[in-house]
Amino acid sequence: MTTAEPTPRRRRGRPGHDQAAILRAAVELFNRKGYDATSMGDLAKELGLTKPAIYHHVTSKEQLLSRALDDALDELTAAVTEASRKEAGTSAYQRLRAVVRRSVEVLVAHQPSVTLLLRVRGNSEVELAALERRRWLDDRLAELVADAAAEGALRADVPPALVSRLLFGMVNSLVEWYRADGAYDTAAVADAVTVIAFDGLARHEPEPPTSQAS
Amino acid sequence: MTTAEPTPRRRRGRPGHDQAAILRAAVELFNRKGYDATSMGDLAKELGLTKPAIYHHVTSKEQLLSRALDDALDELTAAVTEASRKEAGTSAYQRLRAVVRRSVEVLVAHQPSVTLLLRVRGNSEVELAALERRRWLDDRLAELVADAAAEGALRADVPPALVSRLLFGMVNSLVEWYRADGAYDTAAVADAVTVIAFDGLARHEPEPPTSQAS
Structure with a gap:
């Protein structure tokens, strides 16, 4: 002006x-x-x-897309790499629980670029590279779920690959409605996601099985 | 040909x-x-x-959109209306658990139109009407979660409105990856969603609280 x-x-x-x-x-x-x-x-x-x-600042629209997708992926990649490291004294369950929590934090901190990432369909080299990185993350997370299940820390009646999909589906769904200036701060949402996923919402004791059917 | x-x-x-x-x-x-x-x-x-x-068959592109969104919304609306009915002999918790399960079934049965619905941003009267119907569903589901919490059936440390968001965020995330011809049938996914959400993934007994912080 x-x-x-x-x-x-x-x-x-x-x-x-x-x-x-x-x-x-x-x-x-x-x-x-x-x-x-x-x-x-x-x-x-x-x-x-x-x-x-x-x-003067950027060479192309695709360069902007590439940077945005890196912004969405870099911290998540670091968190998942960290969680995949089998260190003495930590169980896969603890590392899984921590990475679910951390992924909520990363999503909230990078919400616009994660929103963009989740809409990428592979229409260019840049998008395909981002999808490839997402797939790598998904595979590591599925392995971590499988490791936690193998430890006996997770219930055995849900396939690990399905658990991984649903767990991170719940996390990713935050992009649709979460507002940093809204009713819930990051910690409240991270708590809610981990508590729902791992501990379950139900307060009552599990009912005794009355039939063989699930 | x-x-x-x-x-x-x-x-x-x-x-x-x-x-x-x-x-x-x-x-x-x-x-x-x-x-x-x-x-x-x-x-x-x-x-x-x-x-x-x-x-000869349809009057406009918008009419097709309108029908597709109705296809996505009609059965879900019926299921949520049913779940909101406070009938004798059913708890809010039972109705909530049933409607989560049912919403997985409806999503799988109408996956293409639900995918479309979830991308609607309100760019026309038709889209705004669909968003209005989604909001109505969200409100009923949040009420149902609140009722189940008031019964004492749900853990008290997660706000009901947040529970509702995350629960149906997990359900809606199915549109991104679920394939009817893939590894999991509808019942397996419906089981997994309800079991994760209500019973939790963790098999171990909850650890005794060691600190006041969550």
Whole structure:
């Protein structure tokens, strides 16, 4: 709005925008309009920049997507790598419980880019690479569930691969409704997810089996 | 491919397609390409029909969306209405557990249209009406969780509204990976969801509290 502003931060129409701000705006636009439907022109307009000004910071729309997906994946990858490490003194069950909790924290901290990640369908090399990283994470988590089951720490009547899907399905569903400024802080949600998944909601004692059918 | 075929079913390029087949193809296309990016021309091409042939059966793309969203919502609405009925001899806990199970069955039976429903963002009257119906369902389910908690059947340390979100977040996450021809049948998934949510995965006895912090 003003033509001469002394402080460089957050002003519009100038090349002073840093890459992080451009990335943030890009992720927000990709989530709102869809990646394919968003042009660099849209992004420039959103930021009040010219297209050349944007290209001063990033080489392409795909580079922005790539960075956003890395943002979504890097911390999760670190957490899962950590959880997969069979250290003395920790059970697979403890590491699984911890990584479920940690994945809630990572999702909340990187919600816009995780939202984008969960919508990726593999329409380009960048998207395929992200899907490949997701698959690696899923495989490690399924292994961890299987290890915890093998320890005898998990109930034996649900297949580990299915447990892994449902557990992280519950975590991922947070992107649809969680608001950092809403009723629940990260710790409350992380508690709820781990308590529901591992301890169960039911307070009563399990009923004695009355039939063979499940 | 053939120009003269004696049997009318599944042939291409003819107006013999019934509305259900058109709707099925439309939902599949909407999910694959996105609703906004799909034209009636795309749908005609997919079905091997002319556009006038399509318009012989449906009045608009929006009518197809509306029918698809009704398909996703009608049975779920019936199930939730049933579960909300406070009948003698059933606890809220029993009705909640039954409706979680039933919602898995409905999702699996209507997976393409539920997938579409879960992507709706409110860009038109039809989408807003569907979101309104989703909100009604969410509210009934949250009430049911609160009733079950009030009965003392659910653990008291997780807020009922959060429980409801996470429970149905886990159910809804099925649209992302469930395949009817895959490793798990509907009953196995319904069992797994209810067992994880209500009974918990952990086999061990809960550890005695060692600190006040959660």
